[in-house]
Amino acid sequence: MPTAETEIETLANRDYRWGFISDIDADSAPAGLNEEIIRFISLKKTEPDWMLQWRLKAYKHWLTMKEPAWAMVKYAKIDYQATIYYSAPKAKMKSLAEVDPELLAVYDKLGVPVHEREALLGVEPSNVAVDAVFDSVSVATTFKKTLAEKGVIFCSFSEAVREHPELVRKYMGSVVPYSDNFFATLNSAVFTDGSFVFIPKGVKCPMELSTYFRINARNTGQFERTLIVAEEGASVSYLEGCTAPMRDENQLHAAVVELVALDNASIKYSTVQNWYPGDKEGRGGIYNFVTKRGACRGVNSKISWTQVETGSAITWKYPSCILQGDNSVGEFYSVALTNHQQQADTGTKMIHIGKNTRSTIVSKGISGGRGQNTYRGLVKIMKNATGSRNYTQCDSLLLGDKCGAHTVPYIEVHNTTSRAEHEASTSKIGEDQLFYCKTRGISLEDSISMIVSGFCKEVFRELPMEFAVEAQKLLGVSLEGSVG
Amino acid sequence: MGLLESFVALLEIKDLRARVAAPGGKDILKGVNLTIAAGEVHAIMGKNGSGKSTLAQVLMGRDAYQVTGGSVHYKGIDLLALSTEERAREGVFLAFQYPVEIPGVSTSYFLKAAVNSIRKHKKLPELDSVAFLKLVREKMAMLKMDASFMNRAINEGFSGGEKKRNEIFQMAVCDPTLSLMDETDSGLDIDALRIVAEGANRLRGPERAILLITHYQRLLNYITPDVVHVMLNGRIVRSGDKALALELEERGYEWVEKELAAV
Numbered sequence: 001m002p003t004a005e006t007e008i009e010t011l012a013n014r015d016y017r018w019g020f021i022s023d024i025d026a027d028s029a030p031a032g033l034n035e036e037i038i039r040f041i042s043l044k045k046t047e048p049d050w051m052l053q054w055r056l057k058a059y060k061h062w063l064t065m066k067e068p069a070w071a072m073v074k075y076a077k078i079d080y081q082a083t084i085y086y087s088a089p090k091a092k093m094k095s096l097a098e099v100d101p102e103l104l105a106v107y108d109k110l111g112v113p114v115h116e117r118e119a120l121l122g123v124e125p126s127n128v129a130v131d132a133v134f135d136s137v138s139v140a141t142t143f144k145k146t147l148a149e150k151g152v153i154f155c156s157f158s159e160a161v162r163e164h165p166e167l168v169r170k171y172m173g174s175v176v177p178y179s180d181n182f183f184a185t186l187n188s189a190v191f192t193d194g195s196f197v198f199i200p201k202g203v204k205c206p207m208e209l210s211t212y213f214r215i216n217a218r219n220t221g222q223f224e225r226t227l228i229v230a231e232e233g234a235s236v237s238y239l240e241g242c243t244a245p246m247r248d249e250n251q252l253h254a255a256v257v258e259l260v261a262l263d264n265a266s267i268k269y270s271t272v273q274n275w276y277p278g279d280k281e282g283r284g285g286i287y288n289f290v291t292k293r294g295a296c297r298g299v300n301s302k303i304s305w306t307q308v309e310t311g312s313a314i315t316w317k318y319p320s321c322i323l324q325g326d327n328s329v330g331e332f333y334s335v336a337l338t339n340h341q342q343q344a345d346t347g348t349k350m351i352h353i354g355k356n357t358r359s360t361i362v363s364k365g366i367s368g369g370r371g372q373n374t375y376r377g378l379v380k381i382m383k384n385a386t387g388s389r390n391y392t393q394c395d396s397l398l399l400g401d402k403c404g405a406h407t408v409p410y411i412e413v414h415n416t417t418s419r420a421e422h423e424a425s426t427s428k429i430g431e432d433q434l435f436y437c438k439t440r441g442i443s444l445e446d447s448i449s450m451i452v453s454g455f456c457k458e459v460f461r462e463l464p465m466e467f468a469v470e471a472q473k474l475l476g477v478s479l480e481g482s483v484g
Numbered sequence: 485m486g487l488l489e490s491f492v493a494l495l496e497i498k499d500l501r502a503r504v505a506a507p508g509g510k511d512i513l514k515g516v517n518l519t520i521a522a523g524e525v526h527a528i529m530g531k532n533g534s535g536k537s538t539l540a541q542v543l544m545g546r547d548a549y550q551v552t553g554g555s556v557h558y559k560g561i562d563l564l565a566l567s568t569e570e571r572a573r574e575g576v577f578l579a580f581q582y583p584v585e586i587p588g589v590s591t592s593y594f595l596k597a598a599v600n601s602i603r604k605h606k607k608l609p610e611l612d613s614v615a616f617l618k619l620v621r622e623k624m625a626m627l628k629m630d631a632s633f634m635n636r637a638i639n640e641g642f643s644g645g646e647k648k649r650n651e652i653f654q655m656a657v658c659d660p661t662l663s664l665m666d667e668t669d670s671g672l673d674i675d676a677l678r679i680v681a682e683g684a685n686r687l688r689g690p691e692r693a694i695l696l697i698t699h700y701q702r703l704l705n706y707i708t709p710d711v712v713h714v715m716l717n718g719r720i721v722r723s724g725d726k727a728l729a730l731e732l733e734e735r736g737y738e739w740v741e742k743e744l745a746a747v
Contacts, residue, residue: 430584431547433584433586436584437594438567438568438569439544439569439572440597440598440601440654440658441569441572441601441602441605442601443601444569446597446601450586450589450594450597451586451588451589453588454587454588454589454637455587456588
């Protein structure tokens with residue numbers, strides 16, 4: 001029977017073990033993953049106990065899991081004990097002069113203003129930038145007011161855990177359960193921050209929501225956790241990411257995004273991502289292993305995923321839709337580019353459960369250099385999902401002769417009144433097409449860029465306009481050195 | 485053009501030789517000699533396989549062919565030393581025999597990129613969409629082209645005749661100094677031919693030149709050449725005025741071959 005003495009002894013020992021916690025102002029946890037670290041993260045974020053318990057449950061489950069190896073991507077074994085799972089945002093460099101000039105050249109090409117670059121790279125803001133940052137804060141404040149008037153909640157995930165616990169507890173983990181897969185489980189244990197969006201009944205969100213307005217978003221991308229809920233009749237368009245290349249000391253990025261659409265609601269989720277892909281030999285690039293899933297719970301609900309992935313050393317993600325509600329619609333539009341030594345195994349899963357459900361998949365894969373690009377898609381039409389339809393188009397474009405494009409489609413139709421269509425094409429940019437462009441005075445690089453943009457048109461059309469323009473520029477920049 | 489410059493031919497080809505750039509590639513041009521002065525229109529006629537189209541493509545610098553000898557000077561510059569896009573920016577234009585399709589790239593986008601590449605090279609300000617539209621509207625009317633084609637992917641779904649008209653339209657917009665028209669007349673009906681010829685004729689001028697490559701003399705009824713050449717086995721073997729074209733039409737290319745053999 002534990003006596004008071006033994007209890008105190010235990011506590012004292014515990015304090016000793018958790019010695020570093022006494023320095024609550026510590027900016028980061030030491031490397032490694034164990035229960036202490038998780039408690040530290042939760043403490044730093046001043047989370048309620050139910051959140052900590054949720055994390056611990058996930059962590060315990062993670063210990064029983066094995067890292068999957070079925071994807072067509074090769075990477076050096078990740079040492080989970082060598083990673084730091086919490087570090088507060090702070091300036092890492094004193095000035096832009098310390099930054100890789102090649103990276104700065106990309107910012108130049110993309111027209112990124114100086115203060116943006118500083119924020120993106122974790123450089124101490126210069127004095128000139130102070131005003132600009134202040135402007136961003138006031139801009140964000142104005143938007144928050146407009147949203148508040150409509151009852152729209154748009155805040156960081158951490159804030160939502162504190163301010164809107166009932167909503168978070170209701171929906172978190174309902175689309176991607178904590179036990180879903182190795183990386184989602186890891187995320188569930190150590191997630192850092194992300195977005196929380198709640199659109200109440202009947203409200204059409206008056207503006208596009210973007211991660212740009214979450215000022216401190218940039219340094220928390222390691223294990224991002226995002227939850228978007230659209231109640232009956234609500235709709236929202238959300239933009240994630242930006243075209244400017246982002247570096248991070250942390251190699252593994254395992255985000256989880258959950259979307260919930262109730263009756264007659266719709267959610268449009270667009271991503272333009274350009275995580276640092278590593279140098280020309282592929283060293284130092286980011287591994288982007290993401291679990292994104294949308295649940296079309298309601299009747300006539302709709303969820304659209306649009307992504308332009310040009311960065312990361314390795315991209316492994318399948319933004320998916322569970323089409324539960326009758327007549328619900330799922331869409332997936334994707335452009336994935338792999339150049340130099342990049343690898344991508346990406347696609348989607350459309351699970352048809354309700355009647356008369358529809359899904360559309362348009363995947364454009366572009367490979368250059370020694371890039372390896374794989375489309376992996378699942379279209380599963382369950383027995384009771386009568387009268388359902390899927391249309392899939394996956395096109396691959398090969399630039400040069402050392403890259404690869406692979407397609408792995410899975411189609412399962414369990415009733416006789418549904419229809420699934422699948423079209424695929426593989427092409428190269430013809431020498432005659434390039435010659436034609438050059439005879440009109442257009443440079444080789446501009447020609448390739450123009451032809452590739454034409455190839456991606458159907459996907460770019462789905463992006464909100466400003467994103468589409470940026471995405472086009474990004475594609476041009478990412479294609480450099482892709483041929484020969 | 486200054487007095488000295490008027491003595492320098494616009495295009496001077498001396499003993500040009502070229503082969504297909506592949507292992508064991510065939511020799512196609514076997515010593516072409518041709519001089520075109522500013523203000524002139526020349527026509528090259530010849531059988532299939534004589535090397536006419538290859539000449540046009542070599543002048544434009546296509547990688548598929550390798551120059552093995554000779555020289556080409558354009559406005560006094562060594563043309564062979566320039567890349568294809570540089571040649572285009574210097575004012576050389578090739579209207580293709582088989583214009584290629586580029587899915588997803590609209591004619592409008594493509595042509596604006598072309599015009600601005602050329603303007604940038606000439607240190608002129610780039611045209612915005614409004615100015616560009618103004619420029620093309622006049623040319624579209626002249627070539628009786630429907631404005632809707634501007635938004636279609638370039639050449640995609642175009643009939644043969646439409647593709648050829650699109651080439652001349654681009655030529656009119658790019659405003660070249662030296663126009664190379666490769667069998668522009670093949671596949672055109674009389675009406676289309678007339679329109680295309682008018683487009684080409686509007687590009688005549690004291691400081692420009694046109695090189696027409698054609699099988700049939702019919703086009704030459706609409707675009708009157710100053711000089712007509714016959715190409716055979718990779719060489720220009722005979723030159724004359726318009727009358728030569730008519731004689732060829734009547735007697736066929738074998739007549740030229742026989743005459744050569746007899747010499």
